[in-house]
Amino acid sequence: MTAPAFALQALLLVVPLIIAVRLSFTDWTGLSTHFDSVGAKNYRKLLEDPTVREAAQVTALIAIIGTVVCNGAGLFFALLLQKATRINKLVRAAIFYPQVLAPLVIGFVWAAFLGPGGVVSNVMQSAHMSPLPFLSDQHWAVGTTIFVIVWSTFGVNVVLYLAGLQTVPPDLLEAARIDGAGPVQTFRHVVLPMLAPIVTLNVVLVLVSLLRTYDLVVSLTGGGPAGSTQTVAYLILNVAFRNNELGYGAAQAVVLAAVTGVLAVLIILVRRRAEARVEA
Amino acid sequence: MRRSAALRTLIAVASVSLLAACSSSGGGSGSNTTANSAGSSAAGGTSSATLDVKELTVLAPVTPTQPMEFWTSLVKPWESQTGVHVKIIGPASDGNMNEALTTEVSAGRTPDVVIDASYSKALQPELATFDDDSWAANTPMVDNFKVDGHIYQVNIGVQPQSIVFYNKKAFADAGITTMPKDLAEFTAAMAKIKSAGYLPLQTAGDGWVSGAQFQAMANPSLFRQDPHWFADRNAKKVTFAGSAYQTFFQAWKDWIANGYIDKTAVGLKYQAGEANFLAGKSGMYVMGAWFVPDAVKAGKASQFGAFPVPTLNGGSYPPPVEATQANGYMVLKDGHVDAAKQLVKYLTTNTTAIRSALQAGGNFRPGLDYKMSPLAAAVQQIMNAAPGFVPPAEGYGDNLPPDGFDTELYKEVETVYSSGTAQSITSDLDNWWNAQS
Numbered sequence: 075m076t077a078p079a080f081a082l083q084a085l086l087l088v089v090p091l092i093i094a095v096r097l098s099f100t101d102w103t104g105l106s107t108h109f110d111s112v113g114a115k116n117y118r119k120l121l122e123d124p125t126v127r128e129a130a131q132v133t134a135l136i137a138i139i140g141t142v143v144c145n146g147a148g149l150f151f152a153l154l155l156q157k158a159t160r161i162n163k164l165v166r167a168a169i170f171y172p173q174v175l176a177p178l179v180i181g182f183v184w185a186a187f188l189g190p191g192g193v194v195s196n197v198m199q200s201a202h203m204s205p206l207p208f209l210s211d212q213h214w215a216v217g218t219t220i221f222v223i224v225w226s227t228f229g230v231n232v233v234l235y236l237a238g239l240q241t242v243p244p245d246l247l248e249a250a251r252i253d254g255a256g257p258v259q260t261f262r263h264v265v266l267p268m269l270a271p272i273v274t275l276n277v278v279l280v281l282v283s284l285l286r287t288y289d290l291v292v293s294l295t296g297g298g299p300a301g302s303t304q305t306v307a308y309l310i311l312n313v314a315f316r317n318n319e320l321g322y323g324a325a326q327a328v329v330l331a332a333v334t335g336v337l338a339v340l341i342i343l344v345r346r347r348a349e350a351r352v353e354a
Numbered sequence: 355m356r357r358s359a360a361l362r363t364l365i366a367v368a369s370v371s372l373l374a375a376c377s378s379s380g381g382g383s384g385s386n387t388t389a390n391s392a393g394s395s396a397a398g399g400t401s402s403a404t405l406d407v408k409e410l411t412v413l414a415p416v417t418p419t420q421p422m423e424f425w426t427s428l429v430k431p432w433e434s435q436t437g438v439h440v441k442i443i444g445p446a447s448d449g450n451m452n453e454a455l456t457t458e459v460s461a462g463r464t465p466d467v468v469i470d471a472s473y474s475k476a477l478q479p480e481l482a483t484f485d486d487d488s489w490a491a492n493t494p495m496v497d498n499f500k501v502d503g504h505i506y507q508v509n510i511g512v513q514p515q516s517i518v519f520y521n522k523k524a525f526a527d528a529g530i531t532t533m534p535k536d537l538a539e540f541t542a543a544m545a546k547i548k549s550a551g552y553l554p555l556q557t558a559g560d561g562w563v564s565g566a567q568f569q570a571m572a573n574p575s576l577f578r579q580d581p582h583w584f585a586d587r588n589a590k591k592v593t594f595a596g597s598a599y600q601t602f603f604q605a606w607k608d609w610i611a612n613g614y615i616d617k618t619a620v621g622l623k624y625q626a627g628e629a630n631f632l633a634g635k636s637g638m639y640v641m642g643a644w645f646v647p648d649a650v651k652a653g654k655a656s657q658f659g660a661f662p663v664p665t666l667n668g669g670s671y672p673p674p675v676e677a678t679q680a681n682g683y684m685v686l687k688d689g690h691v692d693a694a695k696q697l698v699k700y701l702t703t704n705t706t707a708i709r710s711a712l713q714a715g716g717n718f719r720p721g722l723d724y725k726m727s728p729l730a731a732a733v734q735q736i737m738n739a740a741p742g743f744v745p746p747a748e749g750y751g752d753n754l755p756p757d758g759f760d761t762e763l764y765k766e767v768e769t770v771y772s773s774g775t776a777q778s779i780t781s782d783l784d785n786w787w788n789a790q791s
Binding site for chain 2: 103105106107108127134183188189190191205207208210212286287291295296297298299300301312313315316317318320
């Protein structure tokens with residue numbers, strides 16, 4: 075029964091990965107029908123390339139802060155919107171709405187809001203305030219990028235946490251209440267442990283997604299100013315293709331895939347231990 | 355190593371999909387060129403070679419000014435004369451022709467002709483030359499684009515990029531009657547424009563605008579000092595430190611400090627920056643000739659004039675024009691080379707086809723006029739008066755920097771708006787260049 079799924083998975087994931095690993099040891103330009111093996115040259119270059127190092131730092135920052143904030147905000151809003159009132163349903167839809175928009179569109183819209191001469195800057199000026207350099211200062215631009223990513227991502231976390239909250243047995247909550255537990259204690263000792271598998275899922279999903287951030291960077295900042303918001307995925311697609319360094323790009327893609335995979339597995343292992351402790 | 359076509363295609367598609375796994379950008383359209391024996395006379399004037407091909411594929415820059423309809427109508431007369439169908443395909447993503455070509459070739463869909471891709475060492479082995487085609491020697495900028503004496507690219511026209519467009523009302527309000535010729539005069543004009551209530555120089559970010567504007571201002575002076583500057587930088591005979599770049603970086607830094615350039619402009623999109631200038635909010639705008647069709651389309655071309663970029667103080671004026679090809683054609687040697695060359699010959703030598711392409715793209719060809727706006731005529735005048743052409747940051751011909759130099763330069767220019775100094779930036783550029791060799 076699992077054979078077709080396995081075959082599809084192999085075709086779409088394993089085979090390209092194997093080929094990418096092979097290409098990462100070559101000087102393939104993408105334009106040539108010939109390529110030669112260059113050993114580990116691409117990997118050595120990758121370790122020495124300051125642009126890759128900077129992009130890795132930006133990516134790590136986005137992934138770490140984004141994962142923490144998306145999950146924190148996701149859980150907070152899920153708890154807030156748990157009751158199915160009319161207003162809550164409306165707010166849930168509003169929070170989830172960015173998920174149905176293309177990241178490219180989201181980037182352009184926020185650039186129009188936050189860019190120099192944009193909506194926010196005009197409002198601030200009309201209030202006799204100095205506009206803030208949301209997209210024109212290197213540090214601000216990183217912060218703005220993370221904010222927009224979180225805004226556009228955490229809706230799915232809210233939905234998943236809401237689904238998780240539905241699975242918490244009401245009799246457990248009632249028992250905690252009878253035992254004298256307050257809301258914070260109930261959340262900490264009853265709700266959160268019950269949500270453990272959902273937390274694992276959310277953390278892995280967000281982390282993996284943020285490590286591959288590309289589209290939104292293209293439309294929001296174009297990687298700038300001064301390359302300050304270039305992520306690894308942006309670098310692979312924009313620089314490797316533009317400079318006809320597909321062998322080098324493949325090396326970057328392989329490392330990114332490996333780091334993503336290792337982190338995902340590590341998180342799952344750590345979370346499983348935590349879940350096992352709760353179950354015990 | 356040699357790969358079979360099928361395996362190569364599989365490898366290419368699979369690896370491209372892995373590289374693109376994080377994006378939503380798609381691939382381009384496919385090519386299905388087929389050869390048959392239906393020969394016909396070639397158009398283009400002189401050749402009567404038999405074309406044993408049914409279809410040619412052309413990867414063209416499909417843009418708002420040269421949309422798909424433009425390209426199909428451009429090749430239609432040649433199709434009628436030869437019976438060869440020309441299939442036009444456009445870039446799949448953001449319009450970068452090199453990326454589009456890489457995508458097509460790596461996916462096993464090599465086109466016969468590519469328009470406006472940049473020559474690179476990686477691309478060279480895949481290109482046919484026009485060395486034996488006498489007509490190619492008369493195409494614009496052919497000598498600029500020669501590599502080791504070989505012609506890999508022929509152009510319809512020239513796209514000047516180092517033009518200062520100015521707001522006539524802002525200049526009148528500022529009392530400027532003579533166009534500034536060097537950096538000192540340019541800076542003085544900026545001060546007057548600012549006093550008149552305008553932003554003196556319109557810039558933007560978007561990953562490229564400020565960088566493109568900087569090189570448009572600096573490259574004419576850089577290459578006037580040494581016409582082979584990039585080649586000499588490759589040979590380590592020159593450095594960015596102490597070059598014209600350092601002077602222009604310092605000037606740019608001073609302009610930002612004095613409020614002549616908006617210090618937040620790097621957060622501005624290209625379209626927003628241009629909209630500001632078109633709305634009359636700023637006094638000057640350094641941009642390529644493609645601004646002309648934009649101004650005409652906005653119905654505001656008459657509000658603007660044009661003059662050449664300033665030189666270093668004391669430099670002779672006018673400087674050379676930083677320019678690149680307007681619709682440069684390259685023929686891929688894995689395709690139908692003879693038929694492709696006949697098509698290229700028609701497009702680059704047939705006067706009707708040339709005029710049509712120049713007019714649509716707002717470009718120019720020395721010695722060939724077409725019905726143009728006064729603003730376009732001003733740009734043509736600048737080009738005609740210039741002592742020559744110099745390359746942009748991506749270079750061309752034998753003046754070829756390492757791959758990625760334009761991206762690196764654009765990135766460094768954006769640091770001028772924050773902590774970067776003229777000295778640190780030129781030093782960074784030298785270090786980057788040295789690391790590529």
